[in-house]
Amino acid sequence: MKWKDRFRFVRQNMKKNRSRVFMTVLATAIGCSFLIVLASVGFGLQKSVVADITEGRLLTQIMVHGVKESEKSFRQIGDDEIGYMESQDHVKAVTRRYGVQQSAEFRIGELQGHGQAVVVDMPSEAKAGFELAEGRMPQQDFEIVIGFNFAESMLTPEERKQMEEQRQDNADAEEPAAVKGEKTVSDKAKSLIGKTMNVQVVQRFGEETKSFAVPVTIVGIGKAPSREWLQDRYVYIHERVMKQIESFTQTAYGAMTSKNPEDPAPESLGQPRIYNEVYVYADRVENVKSIVERLKTANYATYSIVDQLDQVNAVFLIMKIGLILVGTIAVLIASIGIYNTMTMAVTERTPDIGVMKAIGAHPRTIKSVFLIESAYIGIMGAAIGTAVAYAVSFAVNLALPQIVRGLLDSNPPEGLRFSDIPPALTLICVAISLLVAILSGVRPAVRATRVDVLKALRRDI
Structure with a gap:
């Protein structure tokens, strides 16, 4: 059949x-x-x-927390460690950041605000895929990029007074809608591009408190955070700006001395630089695991989203x-x-x-x-x-x-x-x-x- x-x-x-x-x-x-x-x-x-x-997260990104010295002791990342990580195969970029250890004051004409100035290595940030919503990347030492939400914190004295009065009248009043993570660059933010801004810090010298300002030029605005609830109000500066701040404060990272003599003294100048945030970027997702394994073998404490996904x-x-x-x-x-x-x-x-x-x-x-x-x-x-x-x-x-x-x-x-x-x-x-x-x-x-x-x-x- x-x-x-x-x-x-x-x-x-x-x-x-x-x-x-x-x-x-x-x-x-x-x-x-x-x-x-x-x-x-x-x-x-x-x-x-x-x-x-x-x-909003890169699968090729590896966070490095520090170097393990013992079971309970970790050493922060310095320039030697950065050089080691950059020398590894399939590593596209290594970004490192550290901040000014006091809240800086920013002034543009009548506008003023307070926030955190963060030192970044722009060439490595560009390799890692740092994106702008407006403007361009810095090309000079005293050119800076501001965070996506930074412009909303810059207020005139009248605007600040009105905001304080509103908070006193209604403690539960919501912030203006513009502050809540809008995804398009505001006209106010665009107007800041090309303007000179003073980054002002203070220091105590005995009983006297003095201030010091470093003029910088805003050339770009960072891309909006991927999450609605995230706010990027940082000011991304060059190492040269930090050195001017340190030369004034006479302390590492521009730290402010305490009024209380019993408090620990700020770190002095001349110490090796250490970084608060260090990220390694692989050239391809397939190479993330091999890079993580090599770093762990060298006693680096790492975290990768690939590990979490596994x-x-x-x-x-x-x-x-x-x-x-x-x-x-x-x-x-x-x-x-x-x-x-x-x-x-x-x-x-x-x-x-x-x-x-x-x-x-x-x-x-x-x-x-x-x-x-x-x-x-x-x-x-x-x-x-x-x-x-x-x-x-x-x-x-x-x-x-x-x-x-x-x-x-x-x-x-x-x-x-x-x-x-x-x-x-x-x-x-x-x-x-x-x-x-x-x-x-x-x-x-x-x-x-x-x-x-x-x-x-x-x-x-």
């Missing part, structure tokens, strides 16, 4: 028992759909968590395997229906089996006919179940935010995806459904090959 004849024979017999076959296919479809939808929860939540973790993915992998195993139970329940349908098919077609045996059909041929039929049922059930699963997944993702808002009276996390069906999941679930369907038909198919020819051809008169 040719294969096309086998398929034709199977279709003809399935048409004779449409109702029974339909119910069996329906049970298989429900089992497959349940399996896909249940497993899709794990994929959807993983996608949401990973997106939340990686939002842990998250491991947890969700276990979760997805568990969900697939639970969903497979539904498919196994549907296999009982397939087994019952195939057993009845063998019983009803005993005369046909006898005829095939009488004309010399090989047992493998008879067995394949019933396996093809069970596979047909599995394929049709898997196809219908997959279509239903995609529809259910779409409906759940569409309706879930509305349900959360209605029941909890709050908005769900932005970008939450409760269900996600990647192609790999569909293939796995369809393969499971098809395999279970074929296995359900194995025993009835074997039984068909053992039918006695004489009994099969006997007719009751």
Whole structure:
């Protein structure tokens, strides 16, 4: 018997028992759909968590906290360590930052404000991908970049007075909307580009307090933070600006001496420079792990988002395997229906089996006919179940935010995806459904090959 004849024979017999076959296919479809939808929860939540973790963060970024000297002791990063990290293979850039150890005052005409001045190495920042929302990168030592939200902290005396009065009238009053992480550069911020700003610090000399100002030129505005609640009010300055501040304060990092003689004295000048924030950037994501391993071998304390993602993915992998195993139970329940349908098919077609045996059909041929039929049922059930699963997944993702808002009276996390069906999941679930369907038909198919020819051809008169 040719294969096309086998398929034709199977279709003809399935048409004779449409109702029974339909119910069996329906049970298989429900089992497959349940399996896909249940497993899709794990994929959807993983996608949401990973997106939340990686939002606005570079996968090639490695944070270096310090160098481990003992079990409980760490040494901060200095220039020697920076040179070592820059010499490593596949390292694109090493950024380092440290700040002025007092709140500086910034003045542009009548505008004034207070904030943190941070020393950065602009060439390494540019290599690492430091982006601007407006303007250009500094090209001279006394050119600076301001943070995205810095301009909103620069107020005239009248504006500051009005703000103080408003705070006194209503302690719970919200800040102006402009301060809340807007994503477009304000006209006020744009107007600061090209202007000269005085970075002013103070120091105590005995009983006298003196101030000192370093004029700098604003040439760029940093890109907005990736998160709405983050505020970038820093002023990014060059090492030369810090040295002028230190020459005035006579302390390292421009630290201010305390009025209380019992307080620890600020660090004196001439000490090796240490950095508060150090980041290593790999040239490719694939090289992050190898760089981290080399740094850890050299006793560097590191953190990489890739490490966190590995842990998250491991947890969700276990979760997805568990969900697939639970969903497979539904498919196994549907296999009982397939087994019952195939057993009845063998019983009803005993005369046909006898005829095939009488004309010399090989047992493998008879067995394949019933396996093809069970596979047909599995394929049709898997196809219908997959279509239903995609529809259910779409409906759940569409309706879930509305349900959360209605029941909890709050908005769900932005970008939450409760269900996600990647192609790999569909293939796995369809393969499971098809395999279970074929296995359900194995025993009835074997039984068909053992039918006695004489009994099969006997007719009751």
